[in-house]
Amino acid sequence: MASAAPRFDLPTIEPETQPFWDALKEGKLLLGKCNGCGRVHYYPRPMCPHCWSEDVTLVAAAGRGTLYTWSTVFVNDLPPFNAKLPYIAAQVDLEEGVRITTIIVDVPPEKLSIGMAVDIGFEPISDDVTIPVFRPAGS
Numbered sequence: 001m002a003s004a005a006p007r008f009d010l011p012t013i014e015p016e017t018q019p020f021w022d023a024l025k026e027g028k029l030l031l032g033k034c035n036g037c038g039r040v041h042y043y044p045r046p047m048c049p050h051c052w053s054e055d056v057t058l059v060a061a062a063g064r065g066t067l068y069t070w071s072t073v074f075v076n077d078l079p080p081f082n083a084k085l086p087y088i089a090a091q092v093d094l095e096e097g098v099r100i101t102t103i104i105v106d107v108p109p110e111k112l113s114i115g116m117a118v119d120i121g122f123e124p125i126s127d128d129v130t131i132p133v134f135r136p137a138g139s
């Protein structure tokens, strides 16, 4: 009997994080916005990491940012990453003022540069999980 390969890319979805994952499936990346201090945070938390206010609402990111840094990953033994090598792990600064760890798709690494404009995309990786990815703006 064949068994499915284990996967190391799927989150445990809790009731508190279900809206976040549901929104991604609908093509929206949710950020936490604090009504106490006005600052935005990512990932969304029930308590603001800046001022500890519990008056936090979810807002959809516009999906535009700039590339802060990246690294081409050539070695990762864990499935399903091992089938996607090489891939580009990156950090992107969203225009809302938060930094997100993500992957860059649809562009070779030699075309990347610090500060370049990137746009969000949404990539389903299972029936329940869609992840945000980024590609050069306008591509």
Ligand SMILES: [Zn+2]
Binding pocket: 034, 035, 036, 037, 038, 039, 048, 049, 050, 051, 052, 053
């Ligand atoms: Zn706050």
